[in-house]
Amino acid sequence: MNFFDINHIFFELWGVKMSFLEFYATLTGLIAVVLSTQENVWSWIIGLINVALAFVMFYQIQLYPDMFLQVFFFITNLIGFWQWKFPKEEHVNLKNELKITRLSMQQFFIYSLVGLVCTFLLGTFAKNLSDWLPQLFSKPSAFPYMDSFTTIMSIFATFLLIRKKVETWWMWLAIDIISTYMYFVKEVKLYALLYAAFCVIALIGAINWTKEYRKTI
Template sequence: MTGIVHSIQNWLQHQTLLETLGVITGLLCVYLAARNNIWNWPFAIISVGLYIFIFFSAHLYADMGLQFYFMAMNIYGWYFWSRKHTVEIKRPVVLITARQILYASILVAVVTPTLGYTLVKLAPVLHYTPASFPYLDSFCTACSLVAQFYMARKVLENWLIWVFVDIIYVAVYLFKHLDLTAIMYAAYVVIAIMGYIDWKKDYKKQTA
């Protein structure tokens, strides 16, 4: 038992303050989003700002670039959720449409190979370390673009996309030795499932 405690303490000592803060704020923002709480957005902005530096250090350039998009979408989401009719307590949850599914599929199909190819070719030109998993990273980035936008628009199915993407991210971050981040994304999977269940309840209350 003492050996296990010592191993945990040793592991914690090797985690960076930047990643620890990113994980804490990241978990808070996703939990609050799952609870349909508008205060998820300021925590999301802080977490995203920290992960710009974390992913740059880990050579996950697609993920780093994605954080700038997240930053803009977090600001937009905060604004959009704040806009509601005076009789509404919260911005209502909506279901995804066939057109939104089509647009999302096209975006993922276009962004994945384009971004992946760009990451492969750009590294030697800019004298950067080659990107890790360029095409897998680009696929997850494309899916995240869709999921984040649909979260900002309060589309219920955004949580299902996050479950799928976060499972992939857990494996990627474990391989890159971002252990705390991998644990955070494993927690994201659970929270995303909770978020889908809670938002679905809210949707049913609205329709009732």
């Protein structure tokens, strides 16, 4: 059977079947996020592998906004690696990499407002995909608005991660809570467990980055 087939089972644990695709998407995603909380620039490289595997998986379980999001993530992983590794001179930390900063209140308000508007637009688009393109999307989108919220906010959170803003981890915490629920319901339970772990990791990341930020002010 094909390695990239969600039905190609790697193992079964406690009655839950785990495909090769889901297992390795989970593993690479976990490694990449843990490295990010430590400001490790190689998190972006591991992330490239993760998003390629996740793209294939999301297509097969009809989470189309999440699928499209992986294309964005692939590009931003390349940009993130470059931004962290080779920042402008005025933005370097003691390791000669990009330093941690925060958003202003005005910036945070704008991000939030634009995010909600884009969530509505993408959710409406995802909801109608199976009607507009039935040959390509034979099943309706699962959780179109909820999935669209995590998709849009993931885009914003990724930009903030590239720029090393403390607020990125609070955004990821909200995203991860919602994603945990969606993946559990869609029966990719190891991926749901991964996102439950991401909730804890996001909280740790927020604490670590806040401490590092305070050292610079």
